Amino acid sequence: MQSPATAEAAAPAAGKPQQQTPDVVIETRNLSKIYRDFWGRQKVRALKALDLEVRRGEIFGLLGPNGSGKSTTIKLLLGLLFPSSGRALVFDRDATDVSKNERIGYLPEESYLYKFLNAEETLDFYGRLFDMSAARRRERINELIDMVGLQWAKRRQLKEYSKGMTRRIGLAQALINDPELLMLDEPTTGLDPIGCREMKDLILKLRDEGKTILMCSHQLADVQDVCDRIAILHQGELKELGRVDSLLKVQDVTQIRAQGLSKEAEAEICALIERNGGKLLAMENPTWTLEELFLNIVRESEAHPGRRAQER
Amino acid sequence: MVVEQEVLPFLAWLPNALLIFAGIVVGMGLVGLFVGYLVAAVRHGPGEGFYVVAGVLNTGIPDLVMISPRRTWAMARLAIQESLRNRVLVAFGVFALILLFGAWYIDIRNDDPARLYLSVVLGWSNFLILILVLVLSAFSLPNDIKYRTIYTVVTKPVRAGEIVLGRIIGFSAIGTVLLAVMCLISYVFVIRGLDHSHTIELADLADVTSGTGADSTAVVAAGQSATRTLEGKSSFNAHHRHDVKVTITENADGTKSYRAVADTQMRHTHDIQVVEGDEVTFEIGPPHGALQARVPVYGKLRFLDRTGRPSDKGINVGNEWGYRSYIEGDSQARAIWTFNGITESRFANGLPVELTLRVFRTHKGRIEDKISGEIWLKNPNPAKSVETVRIPFVSAEFSTQQLPIPRKLEGVDAEGRPLGEIDLFADLVDNGKVEIWMRCAERGQYFGMAQADVYLRAADRPFFLNIAKGFTNIWLQMIIVTCMGVMFSTFLSGAVSMLATMASIVLGFFTQFVTEVADYVIARYPFFRRLFELQEEQGAPGGGPIESAVRLFTQQSISTDLDPTPANAVMQAVDLVLMLMMRLVAFMLPDFRSFSTVDYVAYGYNISGDLLAQHCAATLAFVLVLAVIGYFCLRTRELAA
Numbered sequence: 005m006q007s008p009a010t011a012e013a014a015a016p017a018a019g020k021p022q023q024q025t026p027d028v029v030i031e032t033r034n035l036s037k038i039y040r041d042f043w044g045r046q047k048v049r050a051l052k053a054l055d056l057e058v059r060r061g062e063i064f065g066l067l068g069p070n071g072s073g074k075s076t077t078i079k080l081l082l083g084l085l086f087p088s089s090g091r092a093l094v095f096d097r098d099a100t101d102v103s104k105n106e107r108i109g110y111l112p113e114e115s116y117l118y119k120f121l122n123a124e125e126t127l128d129f130y131g132r133l134f135d136m137s138a139a140r141r142r143e144r145i146n147e148l149i150d151m152v153g154l155q156w157a158k159r160r161q162l163k164e165y166s167k168g169m170t171r172r173i174g175l176a177q178a179l180i181n182d183p184e185l186l187m188l189d190e191p192t193t194g195l196d197p198i199g200c201r202e203m204k205d206l207i208l209k210l211r212d213e214g215k216t217i218l219m220c221s222h223q224l225a226d227v228q229d230v231c232d233r234i235a236i237l238h239q240g241e242l243k244e245l246g247r248v249d250s251l252l253k254v255q256d257v258t259q260i261r262a263q264g265l266s267k268e269a270e271a272e273i274c275a276l277i278e279r280n281g282g283k284l285l286a287m288e289n290p291t292w293t294l295e296e297l298f299l300n301i302v303r304e305s306e307a308h309p310g311r312r313a314q315e316r
Numbered sequence: 317m318v319v320e321q322e323v324l325p326f327l328a329w330l331p332n333a334l335l336i337f338a339g340i341v342v343g344m345g346l347v348g349l350f351v352g353y354l355v356a357a358v359r360h361g362p363g364e365g366f367y368v369v370a371g372v373l374n375t376g377i378p379d380l381v382m383i384s385p386r387r388t389w390a391m392a393r394l395a396i397q398e399s400l401r402n403r404v405l406v407a408f409g410v411f412a413l414i415l416l417f418g419a420w421y422i423d424i425r426n427d428d429p430a431r432l433y434l435s436v437v438l439g440w441s442n443f444l445i446l447i448l449v450l451v452l453s454a455f456s457l458p459n460d461i462k463y464r465t466i467y468t469v470v471t472k473p474v475r476a477g478e479i480v481l482g483r484i485i486g487f488s489a490i491g492t493v494l495l496a497v498m499c500l501i502s503y504v505f506v507i508r509g510l511d512h513s514h515t516i517e518l519a520d521l522a523d524v525t526s527g528t529g530a531d532s533t534a535v536v537a538a539g540q541s542a543t544r545t546l547e548g549k550s551s552f553n554a555h556h557r558h559d560v561k562v563t564i565t566e567n568a569d570g571t572k573s574y575r576a577v578a579d580t581q582m583r584h585t586h587d588i589q590v591v592e593g594d595e596v597t598f599e600i601g602p603p604h605g606a607l608q609a610r611v612p613v614y615g616k617l618r619f620l621d622r623t624g625r626p627s628d629k630g631i632n633v634g635n636e637w638g639y640r641s642y643i644e645g646d647s648q649a650r651a652i653w654t655f656n657g658i659t660e661s662r663f664a665n666g667l668p669v670e671l672t673l674r675v676f677r678t679h680k681g682r683i684e685d686k687i688s689g690e691i692w693l694k695n696p697n698p699a700k701s702v703e704t705v706r707i708p709f710v711s712a713e714f715s716t717q718q719l720p721i722p723r724k725l726e727g728v729d730a731e732g733r734p735l736g737e738i739d740l741f742a743d744l745v746d747n748g749k750v751e752i753w754m755r756c757a758e759r760g761q762y763f764g765m766a767q768a769d770v771y772l773r774a775a776d777r778p779f780f781l782n783i784a785k786g787f788t789n790i791w792l793q794m795i796i797v798t799c800m801g802v803m804f805s806t807f808l809s810g811a812v813s814m815l816a817t818m819a820s821i822v823l824g825f826f827t828q829f830v831t832e833v834a835d836y837v838i839a840r841y842p843f844f845r846r847l848f849e850l851q852e853e854q855g856a857p858g859g860g861p862i863e864s865a866v867r868l869f870t871q872q873s874i875s876t877d878l879d880p881t882p883a884n885a886v887m888q889a890v891d892l893v894l895m896l897m898m899r900l901v902a903f904m905l906p907d908f909r910s911f912s913t914v915d916y917v918a919y920g921y922n923i924s925g926d927l928l929a930q931h932c933a934a935t936l937a938f939v940l941v942l943a944v945i946g947y948f949c950l951r952t953r954e955l956a957a
Contacts (some may be wrong), residue, residue: 039957044358082471084956088359101375102473110471116464118394120401132390133472161401177468 029185029216030058030081034090037076037240050076052240053090058218058233063211065231065248066220072237074220075113078187081218082110094185106134109183113190115174119163123154123173126162127180134181148176151206167194175203186210188219192226197298204230225295228252257285317672317919318639319768321910322614326929333930337937340904344941348948372952379475380947387474391482392489399452399490407448411498414440415505422509425555427715428583430606433509434783434918437502441495442790442914446821449491449794453801454814456483457950462810466955476806480946483802484795484939491794499787503780510606514550514586516560516576516598521548542566550600556581560588580605609782609922612670612771615653615752624648633676633762640764642676645687645756651763653752653770654696660741666723667693667740668773669752673711674764681761686710688757693721697746701730702738703753711763718773777922785928786917792935793911797821799942806949823901824908834899837891844896860891906938 037051051073058064066074079085080092083100092099095107117126124145131141149158152172162170171194178186191207192200200223207217207230221227227234228248236244244251260273270287277284292300305311349369357365415437422432457479460466469479525544546562558578565573574590576598587601621627622644630641630651643649658667675687688710694703704725709717727738735743744750752770756763800820804813823830832854838844839855858864858874866887867874878884911931916923 040359079956082467084467084470085954102379102475105471105473108471110468112464112467114464116467118398118465120398125397129390129394130468130472132393133387133469133474135386174468181472 027060028057029060029095030056030064030218031093031096032056032077032081032090033093035077035080035087035092036089037073037080037085038088050240051080054237054240054242056235056242056245058216060216061211061214062232063207063217063219063230065227065234066218066237067224067227067234068220068237070222071239073240074237075189076240077237078189078218078220082108082187106181107183108185108187109178109181111174111178111186111188111191113193115170117162117170117174117177120161122161123149123158123176126173127176130177130180136181144180144182148179151179152176168196168199171195171199175206183215185216185218188217190221190223191219192221192223197295198302200226201295201299258282261290317768317915317921318766319614320639322767323924323927323930326926326933329926329930330933333933333937341941344945348945352948352952372948376948376951379951380477380944383475383477383481388478388482388485391474391479392486395452395456395483395486396490398456399487402452404448404452404490404494407444407494408497411440411444411501414444415501419509426582428606430506430510430583430920431918433506434607435914437498437505438783438786438790438914438917441498441502441787442793442912445491445495445498445790445794446797448494449487449798450801450814450817450821452487452490453483453798454805454817455810456487457802457805458808458810458813461955464956470955475947476950477943477947480802480806480943480950484799484943487798487802488795491798492791495787495791495794499784502787503783506607506783510584511602512554513600513602514553514558514578516548516550516588516600518546518562518596518598521546521560521562550578550586554582558586562590582606607779608920609777609779609917610670610773610920611775611777611922611924612768613655613657613774614768614771615655617765617767617770618652618654619643620648620650620652622647622649624650630764631762633764640674640766640769642674642762642764643754643756645689645761645763646759649755651754651765651770652694653754653767655750655752655772657748658741658745658750658772659748662774663740663772664723667721667750667752669719669721669770670716670773671719671765671770672716673713673769675711675713676762676764678760678762686712687761687763689755689763690757691719691752691754693725693740693744694751694753695744695746696749696751700743700746702727702735702743703730704728704738704744706755708757782917782922785923786913788928789911789913789923789931792931793906793908795935796906796911796938796942799939799946803942803946803949806946807953820905821908824905826909827902827905827907828909830902831899834895834902837895838899841892844892848899859888860895862887862891862894906934 032054035051035054035056036049038046039048039050041047050071054073054077056077066077068074076085080087081094081099083102083104086100094104097104118129121129127145127148128141131144136144149155152175154169154172154176157165157169162173165173175191178188188207192203195203204226207219211217211230211232219227219231231248233245233247234251235242265273274284274287352372353365353369356368359365360368418436418440422429422436426432457466460469470476523544524547542565544564544566546564548560550558550560558581560576560578562574562576565575567573572592574592574596576588576590578586578588578600584603584606586603589599589601591597591599619627619630619641621630629638630643630649632638633642641651643651669691671691673689677683677687688708690706690708692704692706695701704721704727707719707721709719711717721740723740724737725740727735727743729735738744740750754763754765754770797817800817801813804816808816835848835850835854836856836858837860838848839850839852844850845852858867859878863878864874866872867878872878878888913923913927915921
C-alpha cells in the first residue's frame with residue numbers, strides 16, 4: 005500500500021511569500037510561535053514556520069495530536085496570540101487587525117460564554133458588537149435560536165445549560181454576523197451523535213452557501229466526513245497537506261460493492277480475480293457504523309414512538 | 317474645620333493644572349514608548365522592535381479616535397448585567413444595616429449631632445462605594461481572561477479601547493445609581509434622625525418683667541402698649557431642652573400679641589408659634605440651623621510678634637502639626653486677616669464674622685473661665701489711619717462663635733483719638749479690602765489660629781445642595797477608582813490589580829506624607845532644593861531606604877556622615893533616584909484627601925463651586941489618562957498566552 009504522504013503537491017512552496025489571490029482567505033507565511041516565560045526564556049516552540057493557504061468556499065481541517073499546534077494556529081489567526089515571527093493574514097489583513105473580525109465567526113474549543121446571560125441576551129450582546137440594526141439583530145437571533153433548536157430554553161441563563169446546549173449557543177454566536185469565514189475549534193466535542201451529525205450537516209450546508217470553514221479536531225471520522233482539505237501538524241510542524249479524498253485513496257486496491265449476489269456468483273467473481281492475477285483481500289458483508297446504527301434507531305423511534313427497534 | 321489648602325478660583329487654577337497635565341502626559345508618553353520599545357526589542361530584536369512599536373502606535377491612535385459608541389455601550393451593558401447578576405445589590409443591604417444599627421451608636425448627646433450623622437452617612441457611603449467599584453472593576457477583566465470569555469469578545473470587531481471604556485462606563489453607571497440612592501436615603505436618614513420637638517407649658521414660664529403688676533396696668537390705661545417677658549425651659553426631648561423667652565405685648569385696644577423664641581442648643585433652634593384660644597398654647601416647629609451650608613469668605617492671615625514686628629507665623633506652642641500659630645496675650649502680638657472683595661452689596665448689614673479659636677494656657681487660673689481678647693477693624697491703607705474701637709470677646713474654644721460687626725461703629729485714629737461714628741464702607745474699606753485685627757488680652761495665655769479660623773459668613777446655601785455636592789465628590793472618587801481598577805486589570809490578575817488599586821488609593825490619601833518623606837533625602841541636594849523650592853531644613857539625616865538599611869545593619873548613627881567612598885556615592889545616588897521616583901508617583905496620584913469633602917458637609921460649610929469644578933476637571937484628566945493606558949496595555953497583551 006502506498007503512503008498517503010505523497011499526495012497532492014498543490015500546496016504553496018514553503019517559505020516563499022507570495023501575493024494573496026482573491027480566492028485565498030487565510031494565508032500564513034513562515035508563521036512561528038514560541039511561548040516564553042516572564043523573563044523571556046523560551047518555554048515551548050509551539051509552531052515552526054507554518055505555510056498554509058485556505059481558499060474560499062472550502063472546509064479545511066487541521067489535524068494533529070495534543071500539543072501539535074492546531075489551537076495555536078487558530079489563535080494566531082484570530083489575533084489572540086501574536087506571532088514570534090512570520091505573518092498570519094486573514095482576508096489579506098494582518099491577523100491582529102480587528103476589522104477582519106467583521107467577516108469571521110469563531111467557535112472556541114469550549115463555549116466561553118457569559119454564564120449569567122440567557123441565550124437571547126448572549127446573542128443580543130454579540131450582535132451589538134457588529135454593525136446590525138436592532139430589527140435585524142432580533143430577526144437574526146430568532147433564526148439562530150431556531151436553527152440550533154433552543155427556542156424552548158432561550159430565556160434560561162447559560163449556567164443552567166448542559167454542555168451540548170452550550171455548544172449550540174456557542175455556534176449560534178459564531179454565526180450571528182453571517183460570517184464569510186468560520187473558525188471552529190473542536191466543533192463536535194460535547195455533542196451527542198445526533199448533535200454531531202447536525203453539526204457536520206450544518207458545516208457542509210454553510211460550505212454550500214459559499215462560506216469558508218477552518219476547523220481543527222481530534223475526531224478523525226468527523227474530519228474525514230466533512231473536510232475538503234486537511235493539514236496534519238505534529239510538534240508544531242506541518243507534516244501533510246492535501247485533499248482528503250486523494251490523501252485517503254488507496255491507489256492499488258479495488259473495492260466492489262454489490263447487492264443481491266448469489267453464492268455462485270460470488271465464487272465466480274473470486275475465480276475471475278484469481279484468473280486476472282489479482283489477490284482477493286476480503287469478501288464479506290459490510291457492517292453499519294455505530295453512528296449509522298444509532299441514528300437509524302433514533303429516527304425510527306421518533307417515527308414510531310413506543311415501538312422497540314426492529315432486529316436487523 | 318481645617319482648611320489646609322486655599323481653594324483657588326477655577327479659572328486661576330486651570331492654566332497651571334493644564335500645564336502640569338500636559339507635562340505628565342508627555343512624560344508618561346515618552347516613558348511608555350521607551351518601556352514598550354525595550355519589551356519589543358527583547359522579544360523581537362532591536363530593529364524589529366522598532367517596527368512593532370511603530371505598528372502599535374500606527375493602529376492605536378486611529379483605534380482610540382474611532383471608538384464606536386454602540387460597541388462601547390454594548391460592553392457597558394454587559395458590565396452592568398454582570399454586576400447585577402453578581403449580587404452587587406448586597407452592598408445596599410450592608411448600607412441599610414449600617415443605617416439601621418448605626419443609629420444606636422451615634423452619640424446623640426453630642427453637642428453637634430448633625431455633624432455626627434453626616435459624618436456617618438457620608439463616610440460609610442464613601443467607603444462602601446469605593447470598595448464596591450474596586451472589587452467590580454479589578455476582577456471583571458481578569459475573570460474574562462481567566463475563563464476565556466474574552467476569546468468570544470475580542471474575535472468580534474471590538475477595539476481594546478471599547479472594552480476598557482465600556483467597563484469603566486458600566487461600573488460607573490452601577491456605582492452612580494447606588495450612590496444616588498444612598499444619597500437620598502442618607503438625606504432622609506439625617507433629616508429624620510435629627511427631627512424632634514418639644515413642648516412648652518405657659519404655667520412653667522416665670523414672669524421676669526421688671527416692674528410687673530400695677531405699673532403695666534397704668535401704662536395701658538394711659539393709652540400705650542406694655543410688654544411682659546416670660547422665661548422658662550422647654551420639655552426635655554432628644555437629650556436637651558431649650559431656654560424659652562416669651563414676650564407678651566398688651567396693646568392699647570386690649571388685645572395681646574405674643575412672640576416666643578427658643579435659644580440655640582446642639583446647634584439648632586426652633587420656631588415657636590403662639591396659638592391664642594381659650595388658653596394660650598405653643599406650637600414648636602422642626603429644628604433648624606443644624607443642617608447648614610455656610611459660604612465663608614476667607615482672608616489672608618499675617619502676624620505681628622510680641623514686640624509688634626511683622627512675622628509670617630505666630631508662636632509654635634509645641635504642636636508638631638504647624639497648622640495653627642499662636643499669639644501671646646497682653647503683648648504687641650497680633651493676628652491680622654486681610655479680606656478682599658468687601659462690597660456694600662454683599663455685606664449691607666455689616667460683617668458677619670465667625671471665628672474658631674484655640675487657646676493655649678501657660679497657667680491654669682480658673683480653668684472654666686474663658687480667655688478674653690479683642691477684635692477690631694482697620695483700614696488697610698496706612699494713609700487713612702482709621703480703625704474701630706476694640707470689641708472685647710471671650711473665646712469659645714473648640715466651637716465656632718459668631719461675632720457680627722455692625723456697619724456703624726465708633727472709630728479711632730492710629731493714636732487712639734476718637735473719630736465719632738464711622739461707616740464700614742465709607743471709612744474702613746479701601747478698594748474692597750478691610751483688615752480684622754485680633755489680640756489676646758490675658759497675660760500668659762495664647763490664642764491659636766489658622767487662616768481659615770476667621771471668616772466672613774457671606775451667605776448660606778441650601779443644605780440639600782451641599783449634601784448633593786458632597787456625594788458628587790464621592791462619585792468623582794468612585795470614577796477614579798473604577799478607572800484605576802480597570803486599568804490595572806488590563807495587565808494584572810484580579811487580586812493583584814485590586815491590591816494595586818488599593819495601594820494607589822492609600823498612597824493617594826497620603827501623598828503629602830509620601831512627598832515629605834521623599835523630601836528628607838531630596839532636600840539634601842542643593843540642585844533639587846532649588847528645583848522643588850525646598851528649604852534645607854526639610855532634609856533629614858539618615859538617607860534613603862538603602863542608606864538607612866546599611867546604617868541599620870552596620871550600626872552607624874544617622875548623625876555621622878558616611879565615608880566618601882565610591883560605593884557610598886552610588887548608594888546615595890540610587891537612594892536619590894528612588895526618592896525622586898516616589899515623589900513623582902505621589903505627585904501623579906489623585907489626592908484623595910482633597911477629594912474628600914465629608915468635613916465640609918458635616919461641619920456645615922458650603923462646598924465651593926470652584927473646588928467642585930477643580931475636582932471634576934482633575935477626574936476627567938485621570939479618566940482620559942487611565943483609559944488610554946488601559947487601552948495600550950490590553951492592546952499589546954496576548955490574551956490567549
